[in-house]
Amino acid sequence: MNVDRDEAPFAFPGLDRLFHERARLGIVTSLAGHPEGLAFAELKRMCGLTDGNLNRHLSALEEAGYVTTSKNFERKRPLTTCHLTRQGRERFMSYLSALEAALQEGTRAAATGPGHLRERKA
Amino acid sequence: MNVDRDEAPFAFPGLDRLFHERARLGIVTSLAGHPEGLAFAELKRMCGLTDGNLNRHLSALEEAGYVTTSKNFERKRPLTTCHLTRQGRERFMSYLSALEAALQEGTRAAATGPGHLRERKA
Numbered sequence: 001m002n003v004d005r006d007e008a009p010f011a012f013p014g015l016d017r018l019f020h021e022r023a024r025l026g027i028v029t030s031l032a033g034h035p036e037g038l039a040f041a042e043l044k045r046m047c048g049l050t051d052g053n054l055n056r057h058l059s060a061l062e063e064a065g066y067v068t069t070s071k072n073f074e075r076k077r078p079l080t081t082c083h084l085t086r087q088g089r090e091r092f093m094s095y096l097s098a099l100e101a102a103l104q105e106g107t108r109a110a111a112t113g114p115g116h117l118r119e120r121k122a
Numbered sequence: 123m124n125v126d127r128d129e130a131p132f133a134f135p136g137l138d139r140l141f142h143e144r145a146r147l148g149i150v151t152s153l154a155g156h157p158e159g160l161a162f163a164e165l166k167r168m169c170g171l172t173d174g175n176l177n178r179h180l181s182a183l184e185e186a187g188y189v190t191t192s193k194n195f196e197r198k199r200p201l202t203t204c205h206l207t208r209q210g211r212e213r214f215m216s217y218l219s220a221l222e223a224a225l226q227e228g229t230r231a232a233a234t235g236p237g238h239l240r241e242r243k244a
Contacts, residue, residue, distance in 0.1 A: 009168060022137045029231045047133060048132075099221070100146060106214070
């Protein structure tokens, strides 16, 4: 792994593609903060998504075992509740660590750049 | 904007999709740290990408005005050099701020979750 890291320092293999997508990051962040589960309509509102988009992303997360959905009835109306699984939470925490490392790399690179250019021009 | 933020706190509109993709984050981080430019082959190695993938992502970044590429010859061999534009650097810095905010939201959510669950079980 060290060799790969030396070879490709900016490949960021820890940035799990299932979380590293804007809408899915919002969905998982919302669910992580609500272990009791969130109703589909509430999750949709919190993430600013359409029904279709939220359904599509939930399917991808369910397929990976990161999210479960359950269907019930409340006053005879169907109610879908979404939960983050234990595996989903663990993987999300790993993703957040990788994201923090990537953010540090990006911040360091962005900070060194312009100074270097000024030096060359001087 | 405040209304939208209240309505959809986890929509993360600042996560520019051009940067919020694993390979492109690696490409832009590499270029940000090298304002003198990077040769295509070197960039490919640093990001662990194939020729085809790097070309595809560079096209998307060029189209947005975030990256420029120039073709020269070195000892009669073609050499493509890639640069981050000033606009690209500015937008990347905005993206990094948005990413930091999203990371904080995610970390906070991940930390509150399990404790809450334990309380419910007790």
